[in-house]
Amino acid sequence: MDRLDELQVFLAILDAGSMSAAAQKLRRSPSAITRSLATLEERVGLRLFERSTRRLTAIGEGLRLAEQARRLLADYEGAISEHDAAVPRGLLRVTAPMVFGRRHMAPVVTRFLMRYPEIQVELVLGDRNMDLIENGIDVALRIGPLDSSGLVARRVGEVRRMTVASPAYLAQHGEPATPEDLGRHELILGTAVRGLAEWRYRTGEREHIVRFTPRLRLNDIEGVLNAARAGFGIAQALSYQAAPDLQAGSLVRLLSAYEPEALPVHLVFPSARHMAPRVRAFVDFAVEELGQLPLIRQP
Structure with missing residues (x-):
């Protein structure tokens, strides 16, 4: 048993006047209260109470321990409260x-x-x-x-995986209407996350998988977006990555009806x-x- 808990039980007995009353106050069994007091008396090597049939009365040693116990528990509670309310640092x-x-x-x-x-x-x-x-x-x-x-x-939210291209590229090559149309286009592969050269789309329960052999692979999303802005081809990016270009009009969002489910964003610790x-x-x-x-x- 925790030694601070032993002192709390001891003070509850002292204040309540009996072990049964202390048990009721602390919502514990009388046997647990009896064991706690016996352990404390053995630990300090002193008898702390005079026992009668109706009441326990603290003797001198018990009263001195009670004074010290109250001070110790008050300091403990104060330290915990101070820590809880501490300014983050x-x-x-x-x-x-x-x-x-x-x-x-x-x-x-x-x-x-x-x-x-x-x-x-x-x-x-x-x-x-x-x-x-x-x-x-x-x-x-x-x-x-x-x-x-x-x-x-x-x-904290979610992001989407978007397909994007520049207005200049679309003016020259046309806009794909379905994922299957991507086979006729130049596709830029981002390789920051390793995997197959494929893009996945979804409509309802149907999944569309577009596999391709890219002429340009980059392991950096800024490089991918730069190539797309320059009109080289069609790229994929997460919504927060493409947002400035979409707002500026330097890239256009494609195939939005076929985008897969959003990806969750979490803070983890x-x-x-x-x-x-x-x-x-x-x-x-x-x-x-x-x-x-x-x-x-x-x-």
Whole structure:
């Protein structure tokens, strides 16, 4: 049994005047209360109560222990309360995908730091999912279905995988009406995520798989978008990646009726138990901030 708990039981007996009354107050069995008192008396090597048929009365040693126990428990409760209400402080390590992190997570982090002056943040950007425990990461932004890693997740929205091309390319080659029409077009393959050279689309329950042999492969989404802007061909990008070009008109969204289901966006962290105030503050702040971004709630 926890030693602080033994002191709490001891004080409950003292205040209630009997072990049965203490058991009722603490919602425990009388036998558990009896064992706790016996363990405490054995630990201190002293008898703490005079026992009568109707009441327990603390003797001198018991009264002195009670005074110390009340002070100790008050200090403990004060320390816990102070910790819970503490101003978030210390180093926070956050990771996010490269483009999303640069465009959206970095501004969120900046605003967070302006609100909490005693926190420092290291923002690690990269398109590889880092092991949070191994790399000492407090919070990660993940796009797509989550694996069963045991991480705690807070959903902040969703993004879509879009097919895009420049107006100049479409003026010269025409606009595909269905995924099957892509076979007559130049397609740019992004290889940041390894896999087959194929794009997947869906209408209702039907899946359309377009397999192709690209003449241009790039492992960087900015390179993919640059090639599409230049009119080389048709590309795929996530909605937040293509949003500035779609708004500017330098790229056009294609085949929207065939787009696959949206991909969820989560903030993940190792544990919700005993979460440091700085982590809890950031997660709450980032969920609210990111949830307001229209680009991660594209229809």
